[in-house]
Amino acid sequence: MHTKRTLKKFLQRLLLSLVLVVSLGAGLFGYFLYTPDAIEPKLSGTLQTATIDVGGVTYTYRLYLPNNLPEHAPLVLVLHGSGQNGAQIRMETGFGFDRLADAKQFAVLYPSSKSFDWNDCSNTGDFQVDGRELDHQSYLNTLVDRLVATHQFDRNRVFVTGVSSGGFMSLRLALESASRFRAVAAVSANVPAAGNFKCKLPRGEVSANSSNEAASVAGASSSSGTADTNNTANLGNAAPPDGSAGLDSAARTKHATSSVLFINGTADPLVPYQGGQAALWGMFFDSGEVLSAQASAEFFARLNQLQQQTPNTAEQATERAATTTFERRVWQGDSGVQVELITIPSGGHGMPQPDWQRPRLLGPSPMSPNGPELIWQFFNRSTQQSAPQQP
Template identity: 30%
Template structure:
C-alpha cells in the first residue's frame, strides 16, 4: 500500500506544505505527478474532491503523487486579472514547484526528467503558466476545467516554445469556466477574484499543438456510440501530442469516481481522469474498457 506523509519547505521566507503519496517498495527512478488543486481548496481537499483517484498512480508503483497546497487557497496563475492573495502578495509558485521537485528527487528516488503536472481550474491555469515559463521542467501536463487566457489577459512570461505533451479535459456545460471561452459574469469575477477574457477549450488545445509544431487538424472520435465523451487528438510523428477530451454536458468537475456538488454541474463517470492522465503520460495501463484503452501514450 502507498504511504502518505505531510511535508513542508521554506520558499522565500514562507512555509509551503504538501502531501506526498509514495508507492511501497524501493524502486528507483520513479515518475513524479504534481496535482494542483482548484480555487478555495487545499491539496488534501482536492484529493477528497476527486475520490483519491490519482492515488492509484502511486498504488501502481510507478509514480510518487504529490498534492501541494496553494497560498491561502490559490495559485499565482496565468491570468493577468487575478486578484486573490497569491497574486497580490506575489507568491513565487514556480520557485515552490522547483523546490518540491528538488527535495523529492533527493529523498524519494524521483527521476527529474519524468515530472508531470495535473491541474484543475485555478490549478490548471497554473499548469499552463508552468508550461510557458518553465521549459524543460515538466515532461507533460494535464489541465481540467481551465482554458488559456487571451493574449491581453496572459500574465506569464512566455519563453521560446518548448514542445510539451498536453492533455485537456473540459465539460461543455461548465458553469464556472465556459467551454466556449469569453469573459466571466460579474458574480463569478467577484466570487473567484479573477477577470479578463479566455479562449475556448478547442482554441486552447490548438494553441499548445501549434507550440509543439503540429500543423495537422485534430482527429475527433466518440468514445462509444451514444456516449458523452469526444476525443480530439493533435498528432504528428516526432512531435509531442495534444489531446482534448470534451465531456458533452459535463460541468466544472473532474471526471471519475467522485460525486461533486450539483452546483458544479454533472460529473462524467464514463471516463476517469486518473486513467486518462496515467495512460497519456505512459505511467500505467488503463483499466479494461476505459476510454484510455486505445489512447496513444508518450
C-alpha cells in the same frame, strides 16, 4: 386585549416565516453545495505531510508513496482549485491518483498554494498573502527538484495536473517550466485571453525579418511586449486573443512546451467551454477572460508545430454502469510533443471520476470517463516521445 392578540399572531407568523426561510436556505444549500466526502480506500503506502520554505514563504505539501516504490519512479503533481488545499483535491479526485499510484508504481505530490488562487498565467486572481504576491512557479520547481534528489524520482518523468485554478497553473508550468515537467493535464481550465495573460511564451530563434510573425502569436504585441531584432524573440507577456494567430516556422523551438492534455465539459458554469469570462454567475471565482477549449489546445499545437492527426473521434467510457460518450482531438508532429483535447458533453466543472460527486452548483458530475486514468495514460504516452528542452 385585541392588540395583544394581534401582536401574538404577528410574531407567530414572523417566526413561521423565518423558519421557512431558514429551511429553504438549508435545503438549497444541501441541494446545490453539499456532497459527502469520498471514502478513502485501503492503500499500500504512506501519506507524508511536510513543509518547505521558498523565498521566505512556508508552504505545506502532501506526498503519497506507494509501498515498495522502486527507484527512479515517476512523480505526479496534483494541483487543487481556488480556495482549496492539497488534502481537499486528494479527496475530490476520489483518491484516484493514489489508487493508480499503487497499481502503476509512481508517487503523488499534493502541494498547497497558501493563497486562494494559484499564480497562473491570468492577471486576475487572489495570489497574495499579507500583501505579497506569491511565486508559485519557483515554489513548485524548487519542491520538485528537492523531492527528485531526496527520493530518486525519475527526472524525465515528472508530470503535473490540476483542476480549475490548478489547471490554469499547470498551463503556466507547461509554458515556462517545460524542462521540468514532461507533460501536463489541465482540467476545467483554458488559456487566458489577450489582456488577461502575463506568462512568457517560449523563446525561439528568429531572423530580423520574422520577428513580427513571431510576436503575432501574442496577438498584436504593440501593447504587451515587442520582439527582439537580435536573432531572438522574446515571445512573452501576451496570448492570442482568439487562438488563431501562429508562429512562423523559423520562430519556433523544436520543443516549445510540455505535452498538454485538456479535459473540459461543455456545461461548465465557471470556465466556459466556448471561451469568455471565467466566473461563476459572472461574479464569483473570477479568472478573467479565457479562450475556448479548442482555441486553447490549438494555441499549444501551434507553439509546437503540430497538426491535428485524426478527425474528432467519439469514444465511450463506462464506470459502475455509467456510460459517457466523449470526444478526443489529437495534435502531433515531429517535435515529440503532443496536445490532446477531451470534451465531455454536458460535463460540469471538475475532475470526472466515479468516486466523488461534485456539488450541483458546479454543473453535471459524470462518473465517466475516469479522469485520473485518462491523465495517467496521457502521461505514460508522453514518455514514448523525446523530452522537451528549454532553450
